[in-house]
Amino acid sequence: MSAVHPAPGWAASPSRANQVWRFRELLRQLILRNLKVKYQRSLLGFVWTFLNPLLTVAILVLVFSHVVRIPLPDYWAFVLSGYFVWNCILQTLNTGTYIFAEHSRLTRSVAFPSEILVLGAVGSRLLEFVAEITLILVLLVAFHHHHVPASFALLPILLAIQVLLVIGLALPIATLSVFYYDVQHALPIALTTLFYLSPVFYPAQMVPEAARPFYFLNPIAGLLTLYHEILYAGRMPSFTLLFGMIAAALLVYVIGYAIFNRYCSVFSEIV
């Protein structure tokens, strides 16, 4: 075993993957740390994590079923099956803007593949999301479907798509944040815009046919539609949507990782 000496470049080299694998214990420790620090001294712990987005869901349901009417049966179930996904993505991307600054001492004094910090943030948030989605599944089965739809079996594939997508977006955001602190201010604005341009409180079918090709350039829109199909509608998604999203997530992941790879070797000099 030797010190980390990745050659700078766009392409992720096999030695880079080897380094991440060598530091897998660090990844595990970081995920554990994130969860411990968040929950160990909190009595209600996970209740807060779940309650906060649930409150937003309640407001969305109130507004869009009584003020602005979105004609969907069991509208609450629709919002519930998408909003937590959106919330998970939003929080992870926001973490990306400060993760390297937060760990500047570490980055400056230890040679390790720095994407592990981002992967750790994605990992711990994903574990929370799995707990959230489990509760949501129970609610949907009990009060919406009254049986377990077969489409729920696709959930692991959706999680995989989500992980690739989030890593592929968080890595370039974190990279850019190392060089420009503006990202921290700009990202929340971008995400607020994206909230309205993604099917969180309305179904994608309501978007005018002509605008849909552009609308689905946003990969999060496709992911949310998949969640709506398998969780809310309880039916198998279309072949095109599912495999289109797998391809899109892979593409985002590869491009995002490449951007990170191009610049990561100078992080230790800048943060």
Place this chain on the structure above:
Amino acid sequence: MPFSTATAASSPKSSDRAVEAAVELRGVSKRFYYYEHRTSSLREWFIRRILHRPLNVRRAEFTLRSFDLRVGHGEAVALIGSNGSGKSTALRLIAGIYQPSSGSVRTCGRLTAVIELGAGFHPELTGADNVALYAAVLGLGRRELMARFDEVVDFAEMREFMDTPLKYYSSGMEARLAFSVAVCLQPDVLLLDEVLAVGDQAFRDRCLARLRAYHAAGGTLILVSHEVDQIRELCSRAVWLEHGVMRMDGDVDQVLAAYRANDSLYRSRGAS
């Protein structure tokens, strides 16, 4: 043992290496860029564009210039020099934290660099959790850690504090715990950057004894320090850096004597 190389300009020829070194730097230069002027507003951007002035004025500064260093297995070498002479940069290059601007860095075996003690420590976590985290930061696997955990705790003599969050530790205790993790890892190459001055005298003595034992067992040690006694005690060879260039490389006593003579020369000149 597997090797890793970082090559910016020239690649080392493997044919002319008789014996593998633990650490080998060839013609390594490191320059840092910083901005003397950087266009920060749109208005200025337009004005500078129209007047054909450069948008950003960048200056490059060499911290290390064509530096060659070969450290054999089992050697103990001290890097000395005044502040800003490039010692820490050299150490970071060896550790792989920095990429060389030109030249090549080659290391052999497992390398542990302690540039800042307890980097990665989290105040909210317990002592035991922090030991696990720091060991992972330094590249230790799960099984290796479990095998060494008791050794670390015993060396720090802090078993009763293992379930206490780190934020209740004194700074001395924190440094002691961090140092214990670092010295118990048993790497092939150990890099230490001015981190030996931790804890009370008794702990320091045990650290020195531990490092001597590590060296006696064949471990390679590269040390950045300003404490002459420590350097004499641990190292047989010293490398003197000045303004990023190697001034002298050789027997520890000779190099230290030359360094001190030079230092007092400067001081007397400054005084007159």
